[in-house]
Amino acid sequence: MTPTLQALPANWGSRNQVEKLTPAAAASLSRVMMRAVAETGSVFNLNDGYRSYEEQVSLFTANYRNRGTKSKRHRDDRMFGGTAWRWLGGVRVASPDLYGTGTGAKHTKGEAIDVIPALIQGYLQSQGLASGWSWEEGRRNNEPWHFVYIESLDQYRHEGFLDHAAVQRVVGADVDGKIGPATAGKIREWQKAHGLTADGKVGAKTKAAMGLGGGDAAPVTPAPPTVPAGGTSVPAPTPERTALAAAVDGIFPWADATTQLWDGKYPNQAYVGGKPIGLLHSTETGTWPGYGAGTSAPHLTVRFDPKERTIAARQHYSTTRPSRALVNRAGGVQTNNARVFQIELIGSCDLTFAKKHGYLYLPDLLEEAWARDALAAVLAAVSESLGIPLTSSVVWANYPGSYGEKAAQRLTGAQWEAYTGWLGHQHAPENDHGDPGDIPIAEILAAAGGDPTAVIAPPSGGGGSSSSKLPSGKAALMQLKNVPDFPLLRTPGHLCYYGDASGPIESVSGKSANSLNPGEIYTEGGRTRSRGIVTAQQQLKARGYDVDIDGRWGAQMDNAIGNVQRLAGLTVDRKLGPVTWYALWLLPVQ
Numbered sequence: 217m218t219p220t221l222q223a224l225p226a227n228w229g230s231r232n233q234v235e236k237l238t239p240a241a242a243a244s245l246s247r248v249m250m251r252a253v254a255e256t257g258s259v260f261n262l263n264d265g266y267r268s269y270e271e272q273v274s275l276f277t278a279n280y281r282n283r284g285t286k287s288k289r290h291r292d293d294r295m296f297g298g299t300a301w302r303w304l305g306g307v308r309v310a311s312p313d314l315y316g317t318g319t320g321a322k323h324t325k326g327e328a329i330d331v332i333p334a335l336i337q338g339y340l341q342s343q344g345l346a347s348g349w350s351w352e353e354g355r356r357n358n359e360p361w362h363f364v365y366i367e368s369l370d371q372y373r374h375e376g377f378l379d380h381a382a383v384q385r386v387v388g389a390d391v392d393g394k395i396g397p398a399t400a401g402k403i404r405e406w407q408k409a410h411g412l413t414a415d416g417k418v419g420a421k422t423k424a425a426m427g428l429g430g431g432d433a434a435p436v437t438p439a440p441p442t443v444p445a446g447g448t449s450v451p452a453p454t455p456e457r458t459a460l461a462a463a464v465d466g467i468f469p470w471a472d473a474t475t476q477l478w479d480g481k482y483p484n485q486a487y488v489g490g491k492p493i494g495l496l497h498s499t500e501t502g503t504w505p506g507y508g509a510g511t512s513a514p515h516l517t518v519r520f521d522p523k524e525r526t527i528a529a530r531q532h533y534s535t536t537r538p539s540r541a542l543v544n545r546a547g548g549v550q551t552n553n554a555r556v557f558q559i560e561l562i563g564s565c566d567l568t569f570a571k572k573h574g575y576l577y578l579p580d581l582l583e584e585a586w587a588r589d590a591l592a593a594v595l596a597a598v599s600e601s602l603g604i605p606l607t608s609s610v611v612w613a614n615y616p617g618s619y620g621e622k623a624a625q626r627l628t629g630a631q632w633e634a635y636t637g638w639l640g641h642q643h644a645p646e647n648d649h650g651d652p653g654d655i656p657i658a659e660i661l662a663a664a665g666g667d668p669t670a671v672i673a674p675p676s677g678g679g680g681s682s683s684s685k686l687p688s689g690k691a692a693l694m695q696l697k698n699v700p701d702f703p704l705l706r707t708p709g710h711l712c713y714y715g716d717a718s719g720p721i722e723s724v725s726g727k728s729a730n731s732l733n734p735g736e737i738y739t740e741g742g743r744t745r746s747r748g749i750v751t752a753q754q755q756l757k758a759r760g761y762d763v764d765i766d767g768r769w770g771a772q773m774d775n776a777i778g779n780v781q782r783l784a785g786l787t788v789d790r791k792l793g794p795v796t797w798y799a800l801w802l803l804p805v806q
Contacts, residue, residue: 235265241365248347258335266326356495396666460597466534477508490554491636498651514558549629563655592663606666614779618650714792
């Protein structure tokens, strides 16, 4: 029997899919996500909620193939409909024959969620029990994303459902019906102005003061969930981020606007109109550039200090006039003089160059939370000042593949003029530079309070764009039907992957025989090659990567796989295992 369910806002789903929960679980989720966002400074997304029998069948058949035998041949096999089904190495799914029982049964009752990202998971693991969300089943099955709602443990039930859109209207935030870091900041400001504890949480007192109902609550902080012997590991609360102020009379108060300010130069240069764009560069230096005394300067330069985990900024031109860091050809499309605000980041997008000179390698640096959040604060202040959307709809390609005026990710003049949001130097027409490389722009924009999954539609006339994350949720898992199986051995003792020849026996490079995967290697033209690497190279080629199809692992594969992992939000280890293998086919390309 289908339980009574309540639909959640579509933008709570990881790809705008409408998830459903029981009314009590939905109400609790509306409250606990607000608290989680305020504590962590992270956005939240649901991959799954209620799961019907039909959805269970779809998930199962996307991840298992029917052997046609009456008994299992492998311990990972599942029985369904009287025959054994082989696991494909992706997501483990319970047999539909067990629908409504065992692990995951709470999904079928509308009382379980699968949620991302890791910061939200960590909060729920340590604090979710007070709101009724237990990680016990997820912990037992090594699923950090899976939580079950237990109404009797919910200490905030009396607060009812929290209408995120109503809260946003009260505090003057952008109204999208989903509290994120930007809304949490507005809530703190509102609380401070009304004499309340400025914690960014809409508890009973704040809710009542907003005129949204509620009452006094006296929640008890629960102990961490029980774990096996060896202790608990609870993520430390994320320090509250310091918001940077918007520009005042064209100058940011947190930037040094004296040392290298050239506002008096080029007095006849002016913006000619267009939609607002933010554009990031890398300086390819280790310190503050001279910019030819302003002839090639951006609006801002940002310097990172990894030792102190701080940044410093210098402003070179005010927000009210163009800067000069782009090529702007006479008679062509306007680049510098469009409504573009330019930021140079001190460091390099070229890994080899960075290692040679001891410079910061920006794609790796910005994977670190402190650097990501610091840059996010800068982008948030710039976007607030100039009305630039905190989103990006383009591929941020890795260097050196991003170099060249005809590089695949670069916009045409028409696309440039129709665009609004954040870009890199690698996207500007009439330019050939490939900086700042494949920095984790989605995470940066999310930390700034944006919604990187709300992709801007590409301008008419074609052009490419890509989401910066793998598809997720039920619809995405369905796509696995069309993905070739991961070819290598994956047992507890030998988790094989494609990678460099210098790795262990589990690393298959195609450059030598491999005793764990004897059928994988073949010889052609006097050279050994890997069948799986050939398949991966063909798929990379189809995605627009410049790789040789030679069945051998080298620098091209290192760079390409690292780029795919960054775009998919995976750990960047440059090893081609099952998850990255599936990302080669599932990561959207438009």
